[in-house]
Amino acid sequence: MKRKRMIGALLLLGWLSACREGGQNVIPDGRDPDLVQLPYAPSPYDLEIPPGFPQMVIPADNPLTLQGVALGRRLFYDPILSADSTISCSSCHQLEQAFNDRLPLAVGIGNQVGPRSSMSLLNIGFNENGFFWDGRVRTLEEQALHPVTNPVEMGDIWEHVEEKLRRHPTYPAYFREAFGIDARAQLTRSLVSKALAQFERTLVSANSRYDQKFYQGNDDPFLLSDLEIDGYNIFFDDLTNTSKGGHCAHCHGGPLLTNNDYFNNAIQAVNSLDDFQDKGLGAITGRRTDNGKFRAPSLRNIALGAPYMHNGRFQTLEEVVDHYSSGGHWAENVNVQSINHLSLNDYEKKALTAFLHTFTDTTFYTREEFRSPFPE
Amino acid sequence: MKKSPLLLALPILLSLSCREDDPGNTGSVRLDLLATYADAPLVTYGQDYTYPDGRNIRFQVLNGYLSELVLVGEDGITEVPLLDALFFDFSDNTTPEDAVRPLTFRTDRLPVGNYRGLRLGVGVPAAMNTPQANQLPVGNPFRTTFNSHFWTDWGSFIFFKSEGIYDKDGNGIGQGDPGFGHHPGTDEVFRTVFLDLPFSVAAGKTTGLELSLDVSRLYAWEEGAYLDLSDPANLYTHNMNDLSVANQLCDQHARAWRLRSN
Numbered sequence: 001m002k003r004k005r006m007i008g009a010l011l012l013l014g015w016l017s018a019c020r021e022g023g024q025n026v027i028p029d030g031r032d033p034d035l036v037q038l039p040y041a042p043s044p045y046d047l048e049i050p051p052g053f054p055q056m057v058i059p060a061d062n063p064l065t066l067q068g069v070a071l072g073r074r075l076f077y078d079p080i081l082s083a084d085s086t087i088s089c090s091s092c093h094q095l096e097q098a099f100n101d102r103l104p105l106a107v108g109i110g111n112q113v114g115p116r117s118s119m120s121l122l123n124i125g126f127n128e129n130g131f132f133w134d135g136r137v138r139t140l141e142e143q144a145l146h147p148v149t150n151p152v153e154m155g156d157i158w159e160h161v162e163e164k165l166r167r168h169p170t171y172p173a174y175f176r177e178a179f180g181i182d183a184r185a186q187l188t189r190s191l192v193s194k195a196l197a198q199f200e201r202t203l204v205s206a207n208s209r210y211d212q213k214f215y216q217g218n219d220d221p222f223l224l225s226d227l228e229i230d231g232y233n234i235f236f237d238d239l240t241n242t243s244k245g246g247h248c249a250h251c252h253g254g255p256l257l258t259n260n261d262y263f264n265n266a267i268q269a270v271n272s273l274d275d276f277q278d279k280g281l282g283a284i285t286g287r288r289t290d291n292g293k294f295r296a297p298s299l300r301n302i303a304l305g306a307p308y309m310h311n312g313r314f315q316t317l318e319e320v321v322d323h324y325s326s327g328g329h330w331a332e333n334v335n336v337q338s339i340n341h342l343s344l345n346d347y348e349k350k351a352l353t354a355f356l357h358t359f360t361d362t363t364f365y366t367r368e369e370f371r372s373p374f375p376e
Numbered sequence: 377m378k379k380s381p382l383l384l385a386l387p388i389l390l391s392l393s394c395r396e397d398d399p400g401n402t403g404s405v406r407l408d409l410l411a412t413y414a415d416a417p418l419v420t421y422g423q424d425y426t427y428p429d430g431r432n433i434r435f436q437v438l439n440g441y442l443s444e445l446v447l448v449g450e451d452g453i454t455e456v457p458l459l460d461a462l463f464f465d466f467s468d469n470t471t472p473e474d475a476v477r478p479l480t481f482r483t484d485r486l487p488v489g490n491y492r493g494l495r496l497g498v499g500v501p502a503a504m505n506t507p508q509a510n511q512l513p514v515g516n517p518f519r520t521t522f523n524s525h526f527w528t529d530w531g532s533f534i535f536f537k538s539e540g541i542y543d544k545d546g547n548g549i550g551q552g553d554p555g556f557g558h559h560p561g562t563d564e565v566f567r568t569v570f571l572d573l574p575f576s577v578a579a580g581k582t583t584g585l586e587l588s589l590d591v592s593r594l595y596a597w598e599e600g601a602y603l604d605l606s607d608p609a610n611l612y613t614h615n616m617n618d619l620s621v622a623n624q625l626c627d628q629h630a631r632a633w634r635l636r637s638n
Contacts, residue, residue: 054519082410128520214528232513238613245614249528253396255510258475259524289421333421336436336539336555340611 013040015264031182040180045198050206052255056125062141063193064201067178070373072199074174075192077372080164081147082154087177089147089196092118095370098301099203102314115278117312122364123301125201129260133294133310136284140200144193157219158189163193186310203370205300206255208361215255224358231355234348243342246324246352247337251296257359258298266328267309268292273332280310289333303357303363317356321349338370401486402574403577405447405458408638410588411438414457417475418469418591421541424549428595432543437557438591439465440536441517441525443497443504446579447504448570450490458483458494461504463517474551478586489581492572494587498629499535499566507531527561530616534559535566535626538591542605556611560622569628572637584638593632594625 025032043065048054056062075081079088092106093099099121101107106114116133129135131143147153148161165171166184175187178195212218224232230242236253237245251265252258262281270276277353282291294310308314314323328334328339344352364370399632411418412427413435423609424432444462448454462481469475509526511520518533525534539557543549577583596602603610603624613622 052507052510055514057514089531182512236527237612238529238614240617245612247557247612253528254523254526261524287468287470304435330551334555336541336557338555340555358514 002292009210014300024102032172034183035172036182038176041174042180043177043203045069047202048202050211050215050255051205051217052194052211053123053206054126056201057128058125058201059141062197064198065178067174068195068198068200069288071174072195072197073369074302074373075196076199077374079163080168083156083160087154090372092153093121096365098122098304100305102177102183102306104307106153107242108150108216108374109155112152113151117307119295119297120305122205122361123204123256123298126256127260130295134280134284135262136216140197141190141193142198144200145189148189168366170322176292188299203348205361205364208300208362209358209360210257213257213358214297225354227351227354229355230348230360231351234344234352234360235355239343242348244342244348246344247273248324248340248341250337251335256298257302258296261297262290262295262337263335263338264292264331264333265294265296265309266324266331266334267311268331269329269330278311284344292331292333299356299359301360303360318349318354321352322357325349386406390446390542394463400579401488403487403579403584404482404484405486405577406582406584407445407458407483408586409480410466410476410586411469412535412588412590412592414540414592415517415590417469417472417610418466419469419472421470424617425592427605428592429541429602429604429606430525431546431605432549433540433595434543434549435538435540435591436616437467437537437539438462438589440465440498441500441533443499443501443519444568445494445496447486448493448495450492452552452573454494456487456491457495458486461500461517463521464591467577479492483583486577488577490574490576492574493567494573494585495568495633496570496571496633497568499560500533500565502563505532505563506565527559530562532561532563534561536560538594538625542566542611545607548638554608556605558613558621558625560619560626562616562617562619562622565626567623567629569630569633571633573635573637575637586638588634588636589634590634594628597628598631 021325022028042065045066046252047056047064076089079085081088087120088110092101094101101118104117106116106118109112124140129138135204137143137146148156148321149158166187172184172187175181179191183188199286209223213223231240233242234244234246235248237249239245251261251263270292272287275293279291281293282288303317306315315318324338324341325344328338330339418435418438420435422439424596427433428472441461441463445458447457447458449456462480500518507526509518510522512633527534539555541549541553542556544553575583575585605611605620610621
């Protein structure tokens with residue numbers, strides 16, 4: 001009898017140890033009992049689309065949910081995604097800096113300096129024309145996969161990141177709540193990128209004075225100063241009210257303040273299209289005439305987003321205006337709006353710069369839901 | 377036995393619905409769009425063309441909207457909708473090979489018969505030419521291109537864009553030459569064009585039509601006149617107080633668009 005008990009105890013011990021995978025309890029069908037006991041009842045996230053904005057294109061397989069957005073926010077601010085836990089998405093995309101970092105070139109793991117500046121994430125969910133400065137990926141979900149494995153950004157490998165998240169005391173439960181996983185093995189990079197994309201789609205900014213004036217029907221005659229209105233006329237080539245068109249809105253018009261297209265905006269001197277050190281879009285498409293083309297970024301909160309251009313070459317908005325006023329460097333593919341000498345006088349430059357400040361939405365930074373969920 | 381009117385109507389309804397799906401009664405049209413300059417395939421960026429004043433001109437951007445495309449029946453009255461709207465973009469025709477590869481649009485289930493030609497609008501029809509076009513469903517050409525073509529200050533789409541560089545000093549295109557950007561927009565410059573070409577749509581067959589835009593004809597007008605690009609005032613069309621350049625360019629659409637059997 002005693003021997004039978006001993007055998008029974010050994011069998012039970014054997015079964016229990018067989019059911020532990022990666023240090024976790026699993027049910028024989030592969031599910032984790034501590035996960036499946038948690039509810040999976042995601043609630044839709046009601047994303048408010050501001051007046052004048054298009055409906056956001058959200059993939060059918062990644063709808064916004066409260067749980068998914070919350071998880072994405074947590075991952076966004078968590079350095080767990082980097083090899084040495086020093087860099088998070090928020091290292092380069094800081095809320096108070098227009099989701100930028102105020103550096104000419106991005107700085108990643110081990111203080112390595114990247115080849116380009118960080119891009120603002122404001123209203124990124126409305127972008128339908130590729131991501132990064134060179135448009136190399138088509139979706140936010142795909143975009144979120146890249147920095148983790150970039151050796152000068154987060155410098156990790158996905159297998160390692162997945163393992164860290166699976167072993168983490170709380171992340172598996174968050175993934176359960178957001179995506180219904182019932183085993184840690186189902187916590188994959190695909191779900192990480194989906195969560196990050198969900199959070200990024202909520203980063204909607206639409207409360208600048210520009211928005212209020214032109215899209216929200218605010219008819220306060222003093223909302224914009226006379227100087228700013230003169231700047232508006234230059235920005236939008238309103239030749240009824242100004243003698244000089246700045247041609248700015250060709251690339252930066254509409255509620256998004258960008259057409260999300262790619263241009264050589266004449267900031268680089270080259271002898272031929274083959275001479276661009278950073279080929280930008282051309283490196284992606286393989287088309288020579290795309291060499292030196294980069295995305296026209298949104299000008300939303302641009303006053304807070306210095307330095308400017310993909311390589312951070314201009315320190316101030318005044319320098320940017322000076323560049324376009326004097327005309328840029330010639331190249332076969334230069335954007336024609338960028339090479340004509342606008343010859344703006346000092347007042348016109350001041351007016352244009354003042355108008356650029358009307359794109360600033362300070363209310364964006366007070367929103368708790370965009371801040372880090374971790375204690376300071 | 378009294379028959380229900382619904383039952384009587386059913387065979388008629390079925391027969392009508394069968395007509396549309398029945399390949400015996402419908403055919404297809406494939407519309408191939410191309411751009412040319414003086415009848416040669418238009419290559420953007422590296423290729424120079426001769427402007428009417430003898431100087432060189434080079435194109436970088438050429439795109440725009442065609443809308444309300446209809447097939448016009450033999451009687452000249454009947455109209456069969458072909459496409460509500462399309463956006464054409466020849467800007468990436470950077471090689472001779474690209475330039476002869478057409479943008480293709482296809483419409484099926486068109487009534488079999490003889491047709492007299494194609495009617496189309498160049499630009500955005502007034503009903504769609506509003507900021508609300510931004511709210512159209514994904515895939516609609518007006519929504520897809522809203523950010524690049526809706527000009528907030530006018531409250532109008534830019535109907536087409538023709539951009540490039542003009543050899544102002546006559547010594548070849550290079551540093552110092554001005555860019556030009558012709559962006560006609562607003563309801564006033566919407567134009568309807570009828571292209572006369574008898575063709576047939578046969579049952580179960582596809583009729584190929586080649587629709588081409590010869591850009592030289594936008595700039596070179598009748599009786600030797602042309603848009604004088606040496607005048608800086610003519611380099612851009614963004615003055616709502618003076619739509620003369622925009623109107624002059626848009627008046628040429630009837631000459632610039634051509635339809636051929638393919």
